[in-house]
Each structure stands twice: as C-alpha cells, then as structure tokens.
Amino acid sequence: MRIVDAKLITDAVARLCVEANINLPRDVRGAVRGARETEPWETARGVLSTIEENSELASTLGIPVCQDTGMACVFLDVGRDAHIDGDVYDAVNAGVARGYAEGFLRKSIVGDPLRRVNTGDNTPAALYLDIVPGDKITVTVAPKGFGSENMSRVKMLRPSDGADGVVDFVVETVELAGGNPCPPIVVGVGLGGNFDKAALLAKRALLRPLTEHNADTYYAELEAALLEKINALGIGPMGFGGRTTALGVNILAAPTHIAGLPAAVNVSCHVTRHASEVI
C-alpha cells in the first residue's frame, strides 16, 4: 500500500488546469494543420489558419487559447494499491480553484442551474473516479467549453436500429449543431451501457488522441465512415462552408441490455483540451 498525500492531487490538478487551457495538445494542432493542407475551400483554409495562429499565440503569450476555459472535467484513475491521505473531492476542488486563479482563467460555474450565482472559483469540478491496477494515480484535466457541450445529445436507440441508426443519429447531431460548437469539432460517441453510462463514455472518448485509431477494427471502420459522412455535410470551419467539419470521431462502446442501444454524442470544439500527470 502506497500512501499519497491529497495535496499532491491538488498540486497536479492546479498545474493541469493551466497547462490544458494554454497549450493545445499536439495531436489537435497536428489535425488542424493537416486539415488546412487538404481543405479545398478557400474561406475554410483562412479560418483554419486563424485557428492555428491563435493556438501558437496562446502558447507564446501563456494565455488561454479560448476565453471559455470550461468546466473542469477531472478524471482520476486511482491505483488500487494507493491510499489517498485526505478528502479526494476537496483536494480536486482546491486544485481547480487554485489553477483557475493563478492561471487567470475564466470562472464559468454557477452554483445552481436555475438561480445561477457564479461560485467565483470555477468549482466544483466534474470528477470521475476509477479504480485501476497498480499504486499510481493518473490525473487528467479536460476543461470543457459549453458552446460545444450544449450541442451534445443522448438517444435511446432500438437494437434493430443497429450501426445505421447510430450513424444517422451522430450525423444528425452534427448537422443540427451547424456552426454553433466552433467546428472543426471532435466527436465523442458513447455506445451501450445505460442512459448515463453512454454519456460518460462519449466524454471519455474525447480523451483519445486524434493520432490513434480505435483498437477494435470494427469500431475503427465505423469511425472512419462517420468522419467521411460528417465531412460531406459542407458545414466547414465555423460553419462558413468547407470540408473540415470534424477533425475526428472517437467511439467507446460498453456492454448493454438486451432491449437497448443507448447512444450519446459529446460534441467538442477545435479547442479540445486535456492534460495528464501520473502521481
């Protein structure tokens, strides 16, 4: 059993909130560059250049890529042989509060969905805990902006809808979103589980680097088919028209009930951010 001081989690979360918001991951930058090089539509190439210029400038100046520095989605994969000394929820929220203050990040969380008073420090985080083998703790912070979050959907499909039903639902979701979620988008798809599990799978799918293919060839092919259909919609960067509507489609699937085919689409913008550390 390894004892881990909860303060180490606070420190990591604080660092990662700042890092994720300032330095866009290499795979996302690479995908935008690749898209610009192959985009046939001039307006679209112009928008993609602006997006590249913006992420470079943010890194150089050490300021956020986007003013929506998001809700802090925190994933803690806790090794079963690690013991956290302290309250893990408090530790994560203390890290979010510190990171958002020290990094000059925007505080975008209200304490109640209807009464809407800003909590002032961007807490609480959306925290997901998993128990994994080993004695290490992997901390991932994925700040999520709501321009794209608002375009996300869950639908309880019928088993008879099958892969075609999934494709129709995902493409329809992207089409309805249009220019709102800051395309080119990254599309996280969660299939199976139950109502809530599908949504979490869709969110987790966004963490997979765009340079990696799905390990399951069946789903790798479905992802490629979806990306092709989405990029035939013509929505283009910022919705001004063009081929590059999405940079990638990532699917995560899980066992489900004999009566169901839950499907969730978590839409993410071209500022798809995440950063990790291992404690």
Next chain:
Amino acid sequence: MARRIELPLTPELTATLRAGDAVALSGVIYTARDAAHKRFCELLDAGLPLPFDIRGATIYYAGPTPAAPGRVIGSVGPTTSYRMDAYAPRLLRLGQLGMIGKGARSAEVADAVRETGAVYFGAVGGAGALLSECVKSSEVVAFDELGAEAVHRLVVEDFPAVVVIDSGGRNLYEEGRAAYLRSVAELSD
C-alpha cells in the same frame, strides 16, 4: 481584403454590408452575454435606462478571461449567439445596429435585422488569444458582480469579423455551405 469600418455603425453604412464581407472593426464595442442581456431587459421592463447608449451600439457576445499582468484584457473570443436570441430583437428595435458572435440566429432575429437595418457579424470562435490583441482598452461599465458576464466597454482596432446576416436578409451560414457543396458537386460531374 477586409473592409475597414469605424464604429459606431450608421444605418447608411450597414445598408452597404453583404453576407460574406470580411471587415475590420475599429472603435467602441460593448461585451454582454446571457446574464447581462437578462438584466438589460429587466431594466427596460422597470422603465430604467440601459448602462450605455444603445442607439448605434455594437454588442459583442463575449465574456473575457481575467487579464494577466501587463495585458489589457484576457482571451476574448465570441460566445454562441443563439442564447441571446430571446433578447436581441428588443434591443435592435431600440436602435442597436451591430451584434458580434458566432453561430446561427433565430428567424425572429433575422427578421429584426432586416426590419431595423442592423447587421450580425461572426468572429472566429475559439480564437480568443488572437482577438485579445485587437483590444486597446477595457473597462467594466455595468454589472461588475456578474464577474465574467459583466458589461465591458472595449476600444478595438481592426477587429476581424465577417458579415453573417445582412440587412437584405442574406445569411452566410446558408450561402457558404451551399456554395461549397455546389463546388463539390461540380467537381464530381
């Protein structure tokens, strides 16, 4: 090449703008998003004045990050505009001429743009760092307690935007996508 425009806008000028035109805006703009728009309408309901002269004004749907030391403002890109659709027609009818945001608008907003001779500009969403470089001064003029949602008076220089909905009723989201898809269809003919 972007057309340089000095703010405030005038009805004569907005009448010459066409969907798809690239513009560079210089002058005063005001930031306001969901909570500030709600407050504007509450003030109007109570018969009270708005915190700035709405006539001819351009409102930028944005909530910046806090300014780091030595900087005028933090990152300040556009937020998604449809959330302001419930409030925008009322402000346009009071004389607001410009809106800057991103994403589609309701039919009610498009109708109000046509009726009042206003304009809806799109800025590149997610380009908050780059757009902050165009801001020369920033001060909070209302609702400081709203934090990120407070109303800021910004002086901008060559702020890049594109005309999305013009006073003639044209819409870049519809036309841009259709033009691209036509070009693809022509290639495969």
